[in-house]
Each structure stands twice: as structure tokens, then as C-alpha cells.
């Protein structure tokens with residue numbers, strides 16, 4: 205009951221505070237940027253890895269055509285280094301495509317997987333008459349239907365073969381069995397992580413430092429109410445705010461696509477975890493200014509996985525040690541249709557457990573230092 | 577109600593003690609005053625008694641609870657008014673009290689009535705952030721009464737208030753005593769201490785120098801003071817001297833022998849003069 209009163213009071217206070225409007229403001233900024241500044245898909249210039257599974261004379265004809273389209277009419281022989289292995293390729297660059305021809309399907313899979321780009325096998329089967337051309341694509345999972353259709357059209361000049369080719373299509377995702385996200389939607393998970401967790405961590409600390417400055421915590425300490433209730437009421441306010449701001453962003457951009465129940469659960473558990481970090485900061489430092497270095501380091505640690513998320517192929521192993529990596533992963537699974545709900549539940553459980561440890565730790569520390 | 581034995585407290589956790597070897601007891605129903613200059617260790621002692629500061633060394637019992645394991649429950653019977661007002665600036669005076677009331681499990685007072693008691697009745701719906709320092713102080717004071725405390729801690733309850741309001745506060749404290757409330761108050765205002773307290777402790781540099789009732793102190797020192805006005809370097813000077821202490825007696829002789837005396841009369845010592853005599857320090 206006291207928790208409820210504290211919570212409603214904190215909510216009232218938050219609605220009168222500057223930070224609350226900062227959060228709303230940020231959410232709206234993010235929404236505007238996502239809707240108006242980020243294109244549905246970034247560009248049509250794509251990189252693709254091709255393997256020509258066909259008799260030499262057919263391949264030669266194909267290469268001649270590529271050479272024709274190449275901007276400087278030369279084929280560059282080069283080697284691409286993947287995990288200490290050199291893979292020989294021939295490089296063509298046309299107006300809207302960068303094409304690497306590789307020498308085996310094995311090499312193709314390695315490259316496509318590692319560079320997070322499209323790979324395709326073009327196969328001409330000479331054993332039947334007339335010979336049949338088929339295409340096998342290796343996709344990453346986030347390509348759109350539009351992009352896929354584009355490939356179909358590019359490789360099939362006349363409509364008759366196009367239809368046949370579509371029938372023949374074999375699409376296989378390299379990562380998981382994702383359905384598709386547009387480039388715009390692809391930016392959402394890391395933005396939600398920034399909006400929810402990063403802001404939550406920062407703002408709960410700010411709220412408590414503000415209370416410390418006003419001496420309010422001392423007044424709280426001489427009541428029949430406990431420190432954990434005080435801290436929990438702040439955590440609840442942060443969680444409610446993050447649910448509101450997430451809704452502001454996600455509903456206009458994603459509509460009915462995400463699993464909102466799962467989203468709610470994940471927002472609550474990650475919010476609890478991030479608040480725990482904020483509470484700990486506010487327990488160990490006397491003021492916002494003194495805590496600045498710690499907050500700065502934590503912010504960078506939160507941002508790095510988001511950056512890695514946008515740079516395909518840059519994913520050092522230690523990124524996976526940062527919780528923010530998993531927050532982003534979780535949001536991805538939630539907003540993608542047919543995402544892995546089990547994985548999200550597992551992550552939620554993890555964040556709940558870690559959040560509880562942080563909360564208990566922060567409460568114990570606050571009890572000793574709130575009033576000193 | 578309060579028992580303190582050999583209490584020490586150091587903020588730096590070394591031997592720089594803000595409170596040094598303090599021992600005293602406060603009886604149920606009495607108003608006990610901690611009188612001393614600023615920085616003497618009054619608030620620190622009160623901090624330990626209310627659990628705001630962790631007990632480091634010594635034995636402390638408050639309302640039957642050992643300070644080593646204070647329970648949240650005990651605060652239902654305790655009120656605490658802070659030296660520095662600490663109210664929610666973003667809430668109105670009434671909201672501040674109404675919310676605070678919810679943090680206790682016992683019957684609480686009506687916020688509006690409390691505000692009227694301290695003369696803030698017509699300011700109930702103003703944000704505390706817009707209050708003057710004195711008004712905030714009164715709000716903090718009023719808040720400490722919300723749960724009908726049986727043990728009441730008041731840290732400098734009248735400091736910074738104008739005399740009329742200070743008199744109101746004094747009356748409120750006096751009234752609560754009649755209701756059986758035990759009060760521990762700190763002050764560097766000797767009039768408050770003199771008029772309100774059943775007993776006072778003189779504290780200087782973290783050490784308690786003496787504990788007695790103002791009445792006893794005055795009997796002991798009363799009418800044994802002389803106020804001497806004399807001419808020194810063509811200017812009039814004035815000194816209050818004890819007629820019992822050897823040092824002062826010598827000084828009286830010296831004044832009589834050396835200077836031209838203008839006036840000279842005996843009088844009852846004020847608590848402040850007694851404080852200076854006992855501790856060798858002023859109250860400021």
C-alpha cells in the first residue's frame with residue numbers, strides 16, 4: 205500500500221519534472237527521425253557474391269556480359285580475407301551493384317555469411333534439354349520482399365522465364381528463420397534500447413540525485429516506510445515512462461507487427477535491470493557531477509552493441525558480454541514476425557534475475573549512504 | 577525514552593570525533609535540550625538517535641529499540657523536524673503533508689489543521705518551492721507532527737524564524753509536552769532552552785560539559801553575578817563577573833583598583849552567561 209502511494213506520488217512528481225518531458229521529447233524526436241529521415245530502405249546499390257555453376261562457355265558468356273556492364277570495363281582479380289583464409293574473387297562494379305564472382309559454392313556461403321551480404325548460385329543444368337537456369341539465394345534474413353523481387357527481375361529479363369524462375373526459387377536464410385524487416389524497422393531495436401534502457405538508467409539516477417540534493421531522502425528515512433519501497437516506486441515510474449515512450453515510437457512505425465505482450469514483458473524486465481544500474485550509481489556517488497564518469501562509461505558500453513548492430517561484419521566477441529547486446533537482440537526478436545519468443549522469455553528471465561541482484565545490492569548500499 | 581552511553585561518532589571514521597563520549601538519558605515526558613554553538617555535534621547526536629547516521633561506537637536505546645537494530649515500526653511513534661528544510665519543492669504544502677502521512681501505519685493528523693497550527697493555513701495550496709526559507713522551515717516542523725509522535729526530535733526548531741512565529745512554535749512544543757510527548761531538541765538559542773527545557777545539556781566540540789535543569793543552574797549561579805560598567809581609555813566598558821570564581825573575584829578587585837566605576841549591580845545569570853562560564857565558549 206505504501207508502495208502504491210509512493211508510486212503515485214512519484215508519478216505526480218515526475219509529471220512535474222523536467223526529465224519526464226525530456227524523455228517524451230526524445231521519444232518524439234526518435235519517431236520523427238525514423239519516419240522522415242530514415243528511408244524505408246537505405247540504398248539500391250547492393251553487394252552480391254555470385255557463384256556460376258555452369259559449363260565454362262556459359263560462364264564465359266555471363267562474365268562477358270558483366271564486363272560489358274562494368275563501369276571501367278575491367279574485371280579485377282582479388283582475394284578477400286575471411287578468418288585467415290584467402291578467397292579468390294573476380295570483382296565487377298556496375299552502377300547499382302558490386303558483384304564478386306567466386307570459385308565455389310563453399311566460398312560463396314563463407315563470404316555471404318561473413319560479410320552479411322547477398323549470395324547467389326546461378327546454375328545452368330545442361331543434363332536436360334533445353335537447359336534449365338535456376339537461382340539459389342543465400343539471404344541474411346532482413347532483406348525485404350521488394351529487394352528480393354528486384355533480384356528476380358535483374359536475373360530474368362523476360363517475364364516468362366521470370367515466372368518459371370519464381371517457381372524455381374529456393375530462398376534460404378543464413379541466420380535464423382526471420383521474416384523480413386525493412387531497413388527502417390531494422391533501426392528500431394537499438395533505438396528502443398537507447399530510449400528505454402539507457403534513458404531509464406540515466407534518469408532514475410537523476411531523480412535520486414535530485415532527492416538527495418533536497419534532503420528528501422532523510423525525511424523518508426525517518427518514516428515507517430522502507431528504503432526498498434522508495435527505490436521501487438522510482439523504478440516503477442521509470443518503467444511506466446519507458447512503456448509510454450516506447451509506444452510512442454513503436455506503434456506508428458511498426459503497427460500491429462510486434463508481439464506487444466512480449467514487448468511489455470521485455471520492457472518491464474529490461475527496465476528493471478537498467479534502473480538497477482541507475483540505482484547503484486546513485487548509491488555510490490553523492491551527486492550527478494561526481495557520478496558523471498561512471499555514467500559516461502556505462503553509456504558507451506550501452507552504445508557499442510548498437511553501433512555493432514549497424515555495422516555488418518563488425519561484431520567482436522566481447523560485444524556479446526555487454527547486456528545491451530541482448531537487449532537489442534530481444535527487441536529484434538519481438539518486432540520481427542515469427543521471432544523467437546522462447547529466446548525473449550529466456551532473456552527476460554535473465555534480466556529479471558540480474559535486475560533483482562542489482563536492486564538488492566543498491567537497496568543495501570542506499571540504506572547505508574542515503575542519509576550520511 | 578532515550579538512553580545514551582559513551583557515544584562516539586566520526587564522519588571520517590578516524591579519531592576526529594564530531595561527538596565524543598556522550599552519555600545522557602531522556603525521561604518520558606520531558607523536554608530535553610541540547611544547547612551548544614554551531615558545529616558542536618548536536619545534529620550529529622540527533623542523527624545517531626534517529627538512525628540517520630549509523631551507530632559507530634557506544635550504546636544507544638531509543639523508545640526501547642537498540643540503535644544497532646532500529647526497526648521501521650518504531651518510526652510510527654517518532655517525529656523528526658530537520659534543521660535544513662527538506663520538503664518536495666514540486667508539491668504543494670498540503671500535498672507534502674498528505675503524502676508523508678501515508679508513510680506511517682498509525683493515525684495521522686489532518687494536513688490542513690497542521691498547516692493552520694503553524695500559520696500556513698492560507699498557503700496550503702502553494703508549491704513548497706515558492707515558500708520562503710522560514711515558511712519551508714515551518715512546513716518541515718509541521719510535517720514532524722503528522723503521525724502524532726510520542727518521541728519528538730526537533731533540530732533547531734526556531735532558527736531563522738521571526739520572534740512572533742518562534743513564540744508560536746514554542747507554544748506548540750509546550751502544548752505537546754502537556755499531551756505527554758517526550759521532546760529532544762537542539763538549539764543554540766538560550767531563550768528557547770531556558771523557557772522550554774526541563775533539562776539542558778551543554779555541548780561544545782562534541783563533548784557534553786554539563787547536564788542540569790535551567791532552574792538548578794540559575795540557583796547555583798544566580799545572584800552571584802555582578803555587572804560592572806567602568807571607564808577605560810575614555811570609553812565605557814562592561815563586564816559580567818562571577819562573585820564565586822576566584823579568577824573573576826580577582827578581576828573585580830582589579831577593576832575596582834584600576835578604573836573609574838560607573839555602575840555596578842548584582843543580577844541573576846542568564847543561561848548564556850552560565851554557558852560561557854561553564855564551557856569558556858560563546859553560543860554562536
Ligand SMILES: Nc1ncnc2c1ncn2[C@@H]1O[C@H](COP(=O)(O)OP(=O)(O)O)[C@@H](O)[C@H]1O
Nearest residue numbers: 576587594612613614615616617618619620621
Ligand atoms: N556530513 C558531514 N560530513 C563531515 N563532517 C560533518 C558532517 N556533518 C557535520 N560534520 C561536522 O561534525 C561536527 C558537528 O556538526 P553538527 O553535528 O552538525 O553540529 P551542530 O548541529 O551542533 O551545529 C562539525 O565539525 C561539522 O563540521
Ligand SMILES: [Mg+2]
Nearest residue numbers: 618619620659
Ligand atoms: Mg545542527
